[in-house]
Amino acid sequence: MKKENVIQVENLTKMFGDFTAVKNISFEVGRGEVFGFLGANGAGKTTAMKMLIGISKPTHGKATVAGYDVLTHAEKVKRNIGYMSQRFSLYNDLTIKENIVFFGGIYGLSSSTIKEKSQTLINELGLHDKANSLVGSLPLGWKQKVAFSVALLHNPKIIFLDEPTGGVDPITRRQFWEMIYREASKGVTIFVTTHYMDEAEYCDRVSIMVAGKIEALDTPKNLKGQFQVDSMNKVFLKLARNIE
Amino acid sequence: MKRFIGFITKEFYHILRDRRSLFILFGMPIVQVMLFGFAITNEINNVDIAILDHSKDVNTKEIINKIAASKYFSIKGFISHEDEIESTFKKGKIKAVLNFEKDFSKNLVTQKKATVQILTDATDPNTANTISNYVGSILQKYQQELNRGLNIPYQIAPKTRMVFNPELKSVYMFVPGVMTIILMLVSAMMTSISITKEKELGTMEILLVSPLNPFQVIVGKVVPYILLSIINATVIILLSIFVFKMPVQGSLFLLGMESTLFIVNALSLGILISTISSTQQAAMMISLMGLMLPVILLSGFIFPISSMPLPLQMISNIIPAKWFIMILKGIMLKGVGLAYVWKETLILIGMTIFFIGLSVKKYKIRLE
Amino acid sequence: MSIILNNISKSYDKVKALDDISFEVKPGELFGLIGPDGAGKTTLFRILTTLLIQDEGSASVAGYDVLKHYKDIRNHVGYMPGRFSLYQDLTVEENLNFFATIFGTTIAENYELIKDIYVQIEPFKNRRAGKLSGGMKQKLALCCALIHKPKVLFLDEPTTGVDPVSRKEFWEMLKRLQQKDITILVSTPYMDEAELCDRIALISDGKILEINTPEAIRTLFPKKIYKVRTSQIYQLIMDLRSYPETHSAYPFGEYLHFTPKTASFVAEDLEKYLIQREHRDIEVMETVATIEDTFMDLSRANELVNR
Incomplete structure (x- = not known):
């Protein structure tokens, strides 16, 4: 059975003047896959991701996300994806409920749907007594879990996560990965951008970008086998050294 | 260090x-x-003024003509009584009123001194100040013309009064x-x-x-x-x-x-x-x-x-x-x-x- | 002792940031403070660098009391705060020069100490600090913290936001500095970096969970630990949760780490259970605990006590 691809990237390139930030990258991500998009700061992964979520235009090449071309149907792409970043995802000066209403609203959910969804969300996360407290007062790990749930409000086909669990305590971090696996098991595709190699270990497949190119793409297990090391961190170190 | x-x-x-x-x-x-x-410039142009002439003699006419001829002022009306001054100002267009005293020429000849009051709307203090300076200099010029060849000079004394904002800022x-x-x-x-x-x-x-x-x-x-x-x-x-x-x-x-x-x-x-x-x-x-x-x-x-x-x-x-x-x-x-x-x-x-x-x-x- | 903490507590409003912390760091030791964001690491650093006053307890650094002799401490410690605190609009060389001057020294005087770090950024010495990559900023910040030859070096999350290659180089530099008789207290949220320290303190919610060598912490893990995987990871988590023998089951990279409730547990029972639940490609293997396993086990126990 051939897996259905929800992200298809062919020879995608982005140039800023003379500088090529992303060089001819190609890959596919299947439905329900947890895909790790790794690279050091400045390797081009943020630029590549911006093209995939429709906020930056490719210089060359083609990418379809959730069945829509990112160049010609950027608005449709945006409707079908969710996005959450470590730096910004929720308004700290709004309560959990207010955040849900706001983000539900910008995706055009009806108020009855928002009401229903926020109830489920609060139940699932066990946040009854916190629903009306400011997001800023929550511990980082909780914030991340709420942010993830909020990014899922409009039933996106793909969710883009930018360094979702850096600095989060180990237990909460695992709860977070459980949530990711749960969504993946329902058929949501998860696209994780990160430069933390330990986050890579949790992905089904990972690609590693170095200087604008994808230098490795496989399951963590195969990559570790290929480089004969026991962690993704060492895979990255070896890869970086080989390229130098 | x-x-x-x-x-x-x-x-x-x-x-x-x-x-x-x-x-x-x-x-x-x-x-x-x-x-x-x-x-806050010192230049003024075509400022609307009104005249209150109690004397209506040769000298006041000449002065009024000189003022009307300057590019700085345009005379927008004549009033006949002190009571009208305030209402004239309140209408907003008129920025200054020249008030010539009674028997202007007579005083000039007999007492060698005549007075004209310059009333300015000082809600705009800079304009007010400039207006009184300009009127003052026109008066002074006229006075010099009159005095040419006279032994005892005539003196025209402008008396400036600021209306609405008496403590004018410089x-x-x-x-x-x-x-x-x-x-x-x-x-x-x-x-x-x-x-x-x-x-x-x-x-x-x-x-x-x-x-x-x-x-x-x-x-x-x-x-x-x-x-x-x-x-x-x-x-x-x-x-x-x-x-x-x-x-x-x-x-x-x-x-x-x-x-x-x-x-x-x-x-x-x-x-x-x-x-x-x-x-x-x-x-x-x-x-x-x-x-x-x-x-x-x-x-x-x-x-x-x-x-x-x-x-x-x-x-x-x-x-x-x-x-x-x-x-x-x-x-x-x-x-x-x-x-x-x-x-x-x-x-x-x-x-x-x-x-x-x-x-x-x-x-x-x-x-x- | 280079650093001594006795029953240090500190609260902000009602939140207890540090709760009765005591430990000692020996001269020349590379001591790691390991814990997630919000555990109290930065507060602890600020008390030791005399930037904050503790509510209770006492502490000394290089023999000086943090309250009474704060000026002496300020002369003898190097501090690298969480974000690489450099002047973005000054060049590499100007930054270093500035920090040398305010400590009453010159780059030349202590060049030997920073030499092998500084040579890596020297080619860029006329570049503004704001234009450096994360790894280079980190190296410059370290040079600035070392320029006055401190006795004790405080590094607050020096590897956060830095790529793996620079992280690795950074730890190698710390190992070399240690040889030059500098005591180093370093904090990090990355459990894998704990292995590189002489001794570590695990810190969570303002409390010390454990202090020991990394090796001892790993080997002292009280239970057997197994790594488990099948083709369906989410279903596996759910099934392990309802398995009566489960003490804990956490995702751990490609595997799940599973600890059984009883010592009499045998792996075959679990395999049978999973087959019965229709899992395929089942792997169950005994494995060794990592620092992270210990951390989770201890912080869970700690939470249970609090409730």
């Missing part, structure tokens, strides 16, 4: 490399002085005001921003965990701005003397000393602001709302203090800028010496000591 010089050098690098702060430091004073200087008033605003802006806002910037970047932590004592840190941050503010004050004074031909009547030395006093006062306010705010944004908001607005609105720069409601007049007393403007006005426009501004100077010194004391007390050698 070497540490201290190192610190100040670093501070100058910051200032010289940031285009925004460079503009505020050097562009602003020039732009502001030019803006105020040319916006045209040159903007120079002290602008100077005050700029010194406040540069000294208080820039220092408070530069200190909070170190807090935001985290470099303040490193400075605190160094052998520099907090006093050295503060003085190091402040010294460059004292120098820059003094340069600024000099630039403003030079601009107003050479571009706007403003006469500085009093002692330049005293002016310099008083300006330095005000700069130190503003810097201590800046330090005080930086002790209570932890971000550059907060420091900027507090400086703008807490310092700039009162300086502009309550110092007597734009709105005369005497026409403010009593509570505001009382508040204006705690604003250092008010006292500095009074000092500047005294020295620059009236040419008075320290003997006349010692009270204001003492108040400024007192305020400065208070602010320095408070900021030393509030300044933390630790993070909280």
